[in-house]
Amino acid sequence: MELLNIKNLDLAGKKVFIRCDFNVPMDEFANISDDRRIRSAISTINYCLDQDCAIILASHLGRPKGVVDEKYSLAPVAKRLHILLKRDVIMASDVVGEDAMEKVSGLKAGEILLLENLRYEVGETKNDTDLSAKLASMAEFYINDAFGVSHRAHSSVAGITEFFDEEHKAAGFLLQKEITFFGKLINNPVRPFAAIVGGSKVSGKLEALTNLLPKVDKIFIGGGMAFTFLKQMGYDIGASLVEDELLEDAQNVMDEAKKLGVKFYLPVDVIAAEKFTEDAVSKIVTAQEIPDHWMGLDIGPATVRLYREALNDVQTVLWNGPMGVYEMEKFARGSSKIAHFVADSYATTVVGGGDTADLVQRVGVDDEMSFISTGGGASLELLEGKILPGVLPLIIKED
Numbered sequence: 001m002e003l004l005n006i007k008n009l010d011l012a013g014k015k016v017f018i019r020c021d022f023n024v025p026m027d028e029f030a031n032i033s034d035d036r037r038i039r040s041a042i043s044t045i046n047y048c049l050d051q052d053c054a055i056i057l058a059s060h061l062g063r064p065k066g067v068v069d070e071k072y073s074l075a076p077v078a079k080r081l082h083i084l085l086k087r088d089v090i091m092a093s094d095v096v097g098e099d100a101m102e103k104v105s106g107l108k109a110g111e112i113l114l115l116e117n118l119r120y121e122v123g124e125t126k127n128d129t130d131l132s133a134k135l136a137s138m139a140e141f142y143i144n145d146a147f148g149v150s151h152r153a154h155s156s157v158a159g160i161t162e163f164f165d166e167e168h169k170a171a172g173f174l175l176q177k178e179i180t181f182f183g184k185l186i187n188n189p190v191r192p193f194a195a196i197v198g199g200s201k202v203s204g205k206l207e208a209l210t211n212l213l214p215k216v217d218k219i220f221i222g223g224g225m226a227f228t229f230l231k232q233m234g235y236d237i238g239a240s241l242v243e244d245e246l247l248e249d250a251q252n253v254m255d256e257a258k259k260l261g262v263k264f265y266l267p268v269d270v271i272a273a274e275k276f277t278e279d280a281v282s283k284i285v286t287a288q289e290i291p292d293h294w295m296g297l298d299i300g301p302a303t304v305r306l307y308r309e310a311l312n313d314v315q316t317v318l319w320n321g322p323m324g325v326y327e328m329e330k331f332a333r334g335s336s337k338i339a340h341f342v343a344d345s346y347a348t349t350v351v352g353g354g355d356t357a358d359l360v361q362r363v364g365v366d367d368e369m370s371f372i373s374t375g376g377g378a379s380l381e382l383l384e385g386k387i388l389p390g391v392l393p394l395i396i397k398e399d
Helices: 036-050 075-085 098-105 129-136 159-163 173-187 206-212 226-232 244-260 301-311 333-344 354-363 376-383
Strands: 015-019 054-058 112-114 141-144 169-171 193-197 218-221 263-265 269-273 282-286 295-299 316-320 348-351
Touching: 015 036, 036 054, 036 075, 036 173, 075 112, 098 112, 129 159, 141 159, 169 173, 173 376, 193 206, 193 301, 206 244, 206 376, 218 301, 226 244, 226 295, 244 263, 263 301, 269 301, 295 301, 295 333, 301 333, 316 354, 316 376, 333 354, 348 354, 354 376
Parallel strands: 015 054, 015 141, 054 112, 141 169, 193 218, 193 316, 218 263, 316 348
Antiparallel strands: 269 282, 269 295
C-alpha cells in the first residue's frame, strides 16, 4: 500500500491544513503528562515551515461530545507546541467560527494557527459534509498526520479529503511511518515472530487474533481476556472476567492455532484477589483452580518465566495489551517484568499503542522499544486487516 507523499506536493508559500493527533493525557491541573503524540507531529510541521507555509493545525482532545468544555481545551497543547517548535503558536477560540475564520484569513507564511478542539463541533464525529467543507476551505493543501484517529470516519479525517484532489492531499511523515512499519510487520516479519496479546476482553481483540494467526509463530495471551480461553478449557476461573458468549470463538482461535502450527500460550498461574482494589488480599494460584469469588488480576511468576523462556528465540515481537491491571501497583508486576524482558531482547519490538504504550512508559523502557505506535485502536484495526477510513483516500491508485 503506497500513500500520497507530502514530499511530492508543491507546498511552497501555501496554506496547509494538518490533521494531527494531540489527544494527550493531562492531570487535573491541565499539565500534559505525556507529549509523545505532540512530538511525533513535529517533523511534518517543520517540513511545512521549511516550505514557508502558513500552517493550520487541527486535533481533538477527549470526548466533549459537541459541547464547549474548558477542560478539553487545546490551550495547553498550544503552549507545548510553542516550547517544542520555539515559535509562536496562534490559538483560535473556536473551530470554524468567526474567530477561527478571521485568524485563518490573516495567517501569513511561516505562521502557525491551532484550532480549538474539533470535537466541540457536533458534526466532527458524524462526518458532517458542511463541517468538512468549512475545514477544507481554510487551506489549499490537506495533510493527515493523525494515525491515532485514522480508524475514525470523522469530518477532519475522512470527509475533508473529498475536497482535495491527489495533487493537494497527502500523508504526513508520522502516518507514513506507522503504515509502512505495520505493513512490513504483518507482511514480511523477521522470524520467529511472536504476538503478545492482552487487555481485558477477547471481544476487542478477536478479529486481530484471527488475522494474526496465519502470520505469527507464537501467541502469548494475558490480561482479563485469558480467562475466556481458560474457562473454555474447563478450568475453574472463580469470579474472573469472562465473556461467556465468546467461549466458542475462543475455542475456534485455539483450534486454528493448532491447525496452523502456531504455539499458543496461556497463563499457568495468576495473581488472584477477592476484590478489585489496591488493598485487597492477593495470592498466587494456578490458572486451573482460582478459588470461588476470587478473580485473576495479573499473570503469576511461573507464567512470567514460561513466557520469557518461550520468547528467548523470537526475532520480532508485537505487543498489544497489558498482562494485568497494571494501573494498580499490586497487579502490575507481570506486565512490568514482561516489558523489561521485551525491551532487553535483541528482537524488533513493536508496541501497539494505547494502554501498552502507557505501560512501557510507566515502567521506563519506552526508549528501548524499536517502535511505539501512537494509535491503539488504529493499530488494532490494521492488525485486523482493515484499511482505515483516514488512510483510504490517501492510497495511490494503481492504473
